[in-house]
Amino acid sequence: MNTLATHAPVLLIAVPLLGAFATPLVGKLGRGARDLFVGLIVALTAALAGLLAADFFAGSGVPSIYVLGGQGLSIPLPSGMTVPIRILFEVDGMSAFMTLITALVTLAGAYFSFSYWRERSGGSMYFSLLLLLTAGIFGMELTGDMFNFFVFLEITSIAACGLIGFRVWLKKSQEAGFKVMTLYTLSGLFVLLAVALLYGQHGALNMAFIASQIGTLGVTVVDKIALGLLLTGLAMKAGAVPMHMWAPDAYGEAPAPTSAILVANSQASLYAVFRVLFTLFGIGASIATNGWILIVLAVLTIFVGVTMALVQNDLKRLIAYGAVSQIGYMLLGVGVGLVRRASLVVGGAALADKATALDYGFVAMQGGIFHMLNDAACIGLLFLTSGAVIRASGTRDLNKMGGLAHRMKWTTVFFIIGAFALAGIPPFNGFASKFLIYEASFKLSPFLSVIAILSSIMLLAVFVKAFQGAFLGPKVGLAVDAEEAPLGMLVPMAVLALVVIAFGLFPGFFVDTIVTPAAKALWYGRDAYIGAVLGGG
Amino acid sequence: MGGCGMNQDGMSVIVRTVTRFIYGLILVFGFYVIMHGHLTPGGGFQGGAVVASAFALLLVALGTAGVKGHLNKHLLQSLEEVGALAFLGLAFAGIGTAFFYNLLANTGGGFFGVGVPAGPNAGVLNAGGLVPLMNWAVGLKVMTGIACIVIVMLVGARKEGTE
Amino acid sequence: MNVGNFPFVIAALLVVFGLYALLFKRNLIKMVIGVSLVETGVNLFLVMLGYRSDGAAPIYTYANAGERMVLPTPQALTLTSIVIGLATTALLLSFAVFVHGHYGTLDVRKIKELRG
Amino acid sequence: MRKALLLVCFLFVTAFLLLAATSTRPFGTPNEAAMDDYFIANAQGEIAVNNVVTAVVFDYRGFDTLGEATVLFTAVISVLALFRKRREDEQWGGAA
Numbered sequence: 001m002n003t004l005a006t007h008a009p010v011l012l013i014a015v016p017l018l019g020a021f022a023t024p025l026v027g028k029l030g031r032g033a034r035d036l037f038v039g040l041i042v043a044l045t046a047a048l049a050g051l052l053a054a055d056f057f058a059g060s061g062v063p064s065i066y067v068l069g070g071q072g073l074s075i076p077l078p079s080g081m082t083v084p085i086r087i088l089f090e091v092d093g094m095s096a097f098m099t100l101i102t103a104l105v106t107l108a109g110a111y112f113s114f115s116y117w118r119e120r121s122g123g124s125m126y127f128s129l130l131l132l133l134t135a136g137i138f139g140m141e142l143t144g145d146m147f148n149f150f151v152f153l154e155i156t157s158i159a160a161c162g163l164i165g166f167r168v169w170l171k172k173s174q175e176a177g178f179k180v181m182t183l184y185t186l187s188g189l190f191v192l193l194a195v196a197l198l199y200g201q202h203g204a205l206n207m208a209f210i211a212s213q214i215g216t217l218g219v220t221v222v223d224k225i226a227l228g229l230l231l232t233g234l235a236m237k238a239g240a241v242p243m244h245m246w247a248p249d250a251y252g253e254a255p256a257p258t259s260a261i262l263v264a265n266s267q268a269s270l271y272a273v274f275r276v277l278f279t280l281f282g283i284g285a286s287i288a289t290n291g292w293i294l295i296v297l298a299v300l301t302i303f304v305g306v307t308m309a310l311v312q313n314d315l316k317r318l319i320a321y322g323a324v325s326q327i328g329y330m331l332l333g334v335g336v337g338l339v340r341r342a343s344l345v346v347g348g349a350a351l352a353d354k355a356t357a358l359d360y361g362f363v364a365m366q367g368g369i370f371h372m373l374n375d376a377a378c379i380g381l382l383f384l385t386s387g388a389v390i391r392a393s394g395t396r397d398l399n400k401m402g403g404l405a406h407r408m409k410w411t412t413v414f415f416i417i418g419a420f421a422l423a424g425i426p427p428f429n430g431f432a433s434k435f436l437i438y439e440a441s442f443k444l445s446p447f448l449s450v451i452a453i454l455s456s457i458m459l460l461a462v463f464v465k466a467f468q469g470a471f472l473g474p475k476v477g478l479a480v481d482a483e484e485a486p487l488g489m490l491v492p493m494a495v496l497a498l499v500v501i502a503f504g505l506f507p508g509f510f511v512d513t514i515v516t517p518a519a520k521a522l523w524y525g526r527d528a529y530i531g532a533v534l535g536g537g
Numbered sequence: 538m539g540g541c542g543m544n545q546d547g548m549s550v551i552v553r554t555v556t557r558f559i560y561g562l563i564l565v566f567g568f569y570v571i572m573h574g575h576l577t578p579g580g581g582f583q584g585g586a587v588v589a590s591a592f593a594l595l596l597v598a599l600g601t602a603g604v605k606g607h608l609n610k611h612l613l614q615s616l617e618e619v620g621a622l623a624f625l626g627l628a629f630a631g632i633g634t635a636f637f638y639n640l641l642a643n644t645g646g647g648f649f650g651v652g653v654p655a656g657p658n659a660g661v662l663n664a665g666g667l668v669p670l671m672n673w674a675v676g677l678k679v680m681t682g683i684a685c686i687v688i689v690m691l692v693g694a695r696k697e698g699t700e
Numbered sequence: 701m702n703v704g705n706f707p708f709v710i711a712a713l714l715v716v717f718g719l720y721a722l723l724f725k726r727n728l729i730k731m732v733i734g735v736s737l738v739e740t741g742v743n744l745f746l747v748m749l750g751y752r753s754d755g756a757a758p759i760y761t762y763a764n765a766g767e768r769m770v771l772p773t774p775q776a777l778t779l780t781s782i783v784i785g786l787a788t789t790a791l792l793l794s795f796a797v798f799v800h801g802h803y804g805t806l807d808v809r810k811i812k813e814l815r816g
Numbered sequence: 817m818r819k820a821l822l823l824v825c826f827l828f829v830t831a832f833l834l835l836a837a838t839s840t841r842p843f844g845t846p847n848e849a850a851m852d853d854y855f856i857a858n859a860q861g862e863i864a865v866n867n868v869v870t871a872v873v874f875d876y877r878g879f880d881t882l883g884e885a886t887v888l889f890t891a892v893i894s895v896l897a898l899f900r901k902r903r904e905d906e907q908w909g910g911a912a
Contacts, residue, residue: 069637151883162894203848693899787891
């Protein structure tokens with residue numbers, strides 16, 4: 001049982017790390033060698049993520065364990081012990097699903113960067129930071145240990161801020177770098193404080209063990225404080241609304257391909273919110289309250305994100321607010337699921353029945369989780385097109401661009417696909433997941449559904465405005481002799497566009513194969529998650 | 538102001554003389570902390586930080602001009618990457634069993650494979666398997682990494698901070 | 701000696717002071733100091749969780765036979781989080797240098813191109 | 817207005833943290849120490865080192881240490897990247 005698939009979880013982190021450590025050294029050999037090396041590493045990482053996900057989704061659906069430094073792979077507990085003593089990775093449906101998202105976005109972002117960063121200085125360090133960011137995101141998604149999660153959270157924070165401030169000659173990028181780093185650090189410290197409280201209470205750092213302790217001992221005051229700190233810190237890192245002020249700066253000021261990966265980073269934090277709410281604290285009566293908190297955050301996020309996007313004149317900032325609003329849709333779907341789950345009988349069997357009968361709570365979860373994948377694809381596509389547009393027009397101000405459609409036909413098409421998908425227009429993927437969310441949230445409260453639909457329509461208006469400003473009208477400024485983006489940029493955009501269309505055309509297939517196992521892992525997978533580590537039920 | 542000029546020319550003769558004397562001692566102490574990381578308090582991070590503080594002392598006392606030939610930024614950066622790769626490589630060494638598996642510990646003699654008696658004892662240097670090696674890798678990484686940050690920020694802050 | 705929860709309260713106060721500096725100070729360097737204070741408070745809290753009354757350091761080279769030892773895990777975690785704090789502070793200060801280069805000031809009231 | 821909002825947040829967090837500090841178990845009496853006792857009892861036998869903290873840092877929780885080294889590496893690369901030598905067209909206020 002010592003195959004590549006067994007080691008895939010750890011290789012998924014070790015390979016990008018190897019790439020990141022070696023890239024500055026390889027970079028001394030020249031740009032070609034460095035690009036080849038980074039390209040190989042990224043391709044290998046994506047292949048490993050695919051392997052991991054394929055292995056899991058084809059298997060029995062039981063969470064698999066990887067013990068770091070253990071004597072054997074399947075024995076986290078030494079004889080006579082009840083606490084896992086080593087760090088371990090735990091891969092369940094949700095983790096495998098998230099690694100797919102990250103791999104997709106990284107693949108597109110990194111290959112886009114080869115052309116995008118060609119005429120810029122510091123390429124080796126840029127790619128090194130990009131690989132570190134990827135490794136950190138994979139770590140957040142796979143680890144089954146609270147403190148290890150914090151370490152990976154900090155890796156993503158620092159790598160992300162290094163990338164946001166990478167273009168030091170831009171005034172705003174430095175301001176954004178300082179602001180984002182401060183807030184990321186603060187959110188990381190909230191998480192660390194929560195981890196410390198949980199350690200003090202339970203004497204262990206393993207998520208499954210803490211979850212089982214909370215299950216048997218009940219939720220104490222310290223646990224509740226830790227939950228509050230975790231939710232605050234992680235929602236801050238995900239960019240949910242009361243703590244969203246860093247998000248538009250980060251997405252807007254980072255180099256375009258990096259913005260796409262930063263979205264995956266926010267989604268990894270969102271994944272952690274779901275993991276904490278469903279797996280760590282998934283029992284007791286208070287989970288309905290948590291669900292309502294998520295819904296309130298979601299409605300605020302959707303509303304503020306869209307209204308702020310309406311007033312932007314900066315193309316990247318506009319897309320950035322669009323990205324903020326999409327975080328709200330994911331929170332809405334999962335929040336509705338959480339509220340419904342609390343009202344059902346708390347017990348594995350009853351929940352499993354409801355999942356097979358497609359209760360509206362489960363449908364909401366499917367919608368929210370599917371939307372993570374769709375959002376990563378279409379927001380990633382939009383950020384990449386914005387990179388191509390800004391490169392061609394030399395400005396980010398929508399009032400100073402125009403007429404790009406004449407020369408940049410492919411980019412125009414990709415922008416339309418991305419914008420329509422984001423606004424939830426039927427043939428594209430955004431519709432597939434948003435429809436599930438509308439349908440399910442309507443059953444909980446029509447008000448939620450109305451807000452979600454109206455915001456989508458407003459988002460369409462936002463992107464029509466942006467499209468009209470950038471692509472239509474007379475050619476302005478540099479657009480007069482703007483050239484189509486090079487092939488190295490068009491191909492990654494095309495890949496994401498194909499993904500957007502494929503998910504839009506065959507949503508049923510993707511929901512059945514990858515989304516449903518992920519939703520089930522959260523919906524009633526808590527006992528399996530604990531059982532995989534501690535044995536028994 | 539004298540304080541501002543110090544990173545060009547360094548500080549007074551007294552400070553420089555004491556620095557030359559004490560520099561080697563700090564280095565020796567730092568390397569001791571790294572080497573005995575598995576026996577006494579300390580380890581790669583702490584020892585690396587001590588060594589880096591010696592570099593920082595050199596920079597402050599002798600000035601950037603005074604250390605020009607001794608501390609090369611590019612060399613330090615490359616060494617840091619080598620340290621990181623060495624650490625990752627040591628972690629990979631046990632992949633036959635699991636990532637981070639300590640395959641050298643308790644092999645019975647040889648290369649860091651000696652076992653230690655249970656309970657308080659004077660300590661066996663040639664023990665611990667991969668742990669002392671990892672200490673060295675991390676020590677190399679930390680000392681060069683922090684030295685790199687200090688040099689770059691000391692030189693760069695004057696240039697970039699006031700433009 | 702029984703001190704109850706007093707040491708934990710001290711650590712919490714350190715975090716609170718750091719947050720105060722972060723939220724109400726107008727100078728970027730003072731904000732970095734605030735972040736560092738929060739970090740220190742959390743690290744202190746973490747390492748104090750590992751103390752066991754009358755425990756010795758968990759190192760057998762210096763220990764006496766049969767002695768009670770304090771918990772080693774929080775010490776390892778604190779080591780990690782100290783290094784992370786160092787990394788964060790270095791990056792924050794670098795950003796402060798560049799912000800000063802661009803804006804000519806460290807006052808947050810004058811650094812506000814990113815609003816709305 | 818903004819300041820008042822910040823003050824409310826600040827006071828709220830302060831109360832929250834003090835509640836956390838006072839409701840944790842008393843200083844010096846760990847609730848549950850099975851994991852740490854295992855480390856203390858087995859570090860010498862399993863890993864052959866006298867320093868239990870080093871055993872935890874480099875073996876039992878070695879992966880955290882790799883992450884920690886990575887964090888430092890990330891910071892060094894970020895700082896070096898910020899202070900790098902730039903091209904002609906990348907000076908202050910250069911192209912987006």
